[in-house]
Amino acid sequence: MPFDLLHVGPLVLLAHILGIIAAAHAILHTRTSQGAIAWAVSLVAMPYLTLVPYLFLGRSKFAGYADARRVENELLRTRAHPHVWDTHASSAGLPTQQLGSRLVQSLTRLGGMPFLPGNTVRTLVNGTATFEAIFEAIENARRYVIVQFFIVRDDALGDMLKDALIAKAQQGVRVYFLYDSIGSFDLPHRYVAALRAAGIEMQPFATNRRFVNRLQLNFRNHRKIVSVDGERAFIGGHNVGVEYLGAKPPLSPWRDTHIEVRGPAVASIQFVFIEDWYWATQQLPEFDVPAVDSVVPSVNHGANERAANNMHCIVLPSGPADKQETCSLFFVEAINAARERIWITTPYLVPDEAVFAALRLAALRGVDVRILIPSRRDHRVVFAASKLYAYDSLRAGIRIFRYQPGFLHQKVVLIDSSAAAIGSANLDNRSFRLNFEIMVLTVDRGFALEVETMLLDDFAESREIDSDEYRKSNALQRMLMHVARLFSPIL
Known part of the structure; x- marks a missing residue:
């Protein structure tokens, strides 16, 4: 017993010293005072349980990251933003009537994107409706497909997506695929290799592009975006996995919602992808955005869709590099x-x-x-x-x-x-x-x-x-x- 105490005592002391050091770091670097208090108290009181999680989750300010990402976004929005922003930057008549001028002003400043008229939006109320619509859009793609998910699984749904994208790439359609490196941590290399072998541009989104902190698990890209030919875009809560189709107990049936957007707002959704792609690759994806008139819906695509000229949309991207929260x-x-x-x-x-x-x-x-x-x-x-x-x-x-x-x-x-x-x-x-x-x-x-x-x-x-x-x-x-x-x- 004395021998054990001689070895355990220094380890306990070391854990508490490291806990105090980490608590001081949390106080200096955690983004909110509440978060700083939560980390500091837990690190001092329970360093054995919280030191390791703090290494992975505690950095809510990543040195240099926010500034680097912010500079890139500002340059892109100045030099490469969609031309529909210039055409419709002040087209907020209906939103102003319905929501008030102050809210319209704050949202456009907050998201850095304008309200755009002339859209059709429909709800996709479950996984089956969502992925049927996505696969139908991919099947009809003529020029390009962009895909972004937080979680991509190598299961039945993941295989369907892989096969659909490979088929389009073999037809000469450009395909860009961005997935989060932590959300899709268990995605096997063979899945990625198969897509790349077909000529698909596939990249993981990681926050440590220029930094040495490989333990960072914060700043995940939680977005889910699919866009086809600049004409149709899909966003919402679904990821790529059979659980999102309700096929994985004990959480099934899964309740989630996506939307399909047609119209000028698609350009704003695509631009969010462009910012993420540029961060991950330092390259801009090569696809032409169609003219404004060609992306305004002119036919009835279903009973749930409304007249295009009644729908004003604003895309609100958010992230840890924003000037505001x-x-x-x-x-x-x-x-x-x-x-x-x-x-x-x-x-x-x-x-x-x-x-x-x-x-x-x-x-x-x-x-x-x-x-x-x-x-x-x-x-x-x-x-x-x-x-x-x-x-x-x-x-x-x-x-x-x-x-x-x-x-x-x-x-x-x-x-x-x-x-x-x-x-x-x-x-x-x-x-x-x-x-x-x-x-x-x-x-x-x-x-x-x-x-x-x-x-x-x-x-x-x-x-x-x-x-x-x-x-x-x-x-x-x-x-x-x-x-x-x-x-x-x-x-």
Whole structure:
């Protein structure tokens, strides 16, 4: 025993010394004061458990990264932005009428992109509808296809995508494929090699392009983008894996939403991809963007699509290199803009203080505030923290619903009867500050009604929770929820 203590004692002391050093680093470099406190307390109190996670997750400021990425984005937006931005930079008449001039101004400044008229947007309410539409668009591609996902799996759906892209590449269609190096960490080399052998430009997105910190797991590219010939684009919550088709228990059936966009806004979505591709490769993809008139829909593509001239869209990309905290501020502005209702669906309810305050204030001024979250968990700590935020929300008059059939992964914001945003951003700190995300806000009463109908169907399959659930929780469950929420700034 004395021998063991002689060896264990120095190790314990070393762990605490390293914990104190790491805590000081967290205080200096973590982006928010709440995150700094969470890391500092855990590193000092429990260095054995938190030192290794801090190496991978703790750097919310990556030395030199944000500046380098920001400079590149500003150069691209100055020199290589879509020409439709110049044509329609001031075309915000309908958005101004529906949302107000102040919100339109703040969103265009926040995202760095204008509202564009003349679009058609339709909802794709599950994985089957989403990938049927994506594969149909790829099959009809004539010039180029761009693909970007956070997660790509080598399974049945991944093989279908691989085969579809290889077939188009063999027909002479240019294909660009960007995947996140951490989100797709288990994607085998043979999958990538097969695509590259067919002439497809395939690259991983990594934050350490010019840096030596190979342990960095923050700053993930969480966007999901597919665009074909500059005419059709798809964004939303689905990744490439059979679980997104509801084929992987215990989370199935999977509930997610994508949208298909036709019209000038496709150029903005593609430009978000161009920025990411340029960061990953230092090269611009070679494809011609069609003239504005050729991307405005002129035929009816389905009963769910509305007249093109009624749909104004703004693309809102966000990420850790932004001058402002774009994603968090978008949610704050959207919530503050609501006069009748704000309905939000998110897999993770871990808002920062600004967003949570905006939600509570909206409820206090009589807005119908509803948040739809999962009843099943995919991350224990996040789920526990979400439960406590849900109970705190109830006290402010916010209605919280839990989706019952399966795991809910969709990211939707419905504002009054005039606008809806759909994309990749969750209501959590990782989306607000650490991930690259994309949302498309569509101003159109017909589309808002379509989203409302979709969400009413989801609410019908959900259970509204009340404060009794928290009061009936035992002491240990309450303690776990409160401990989990301590880590919410770094989840």
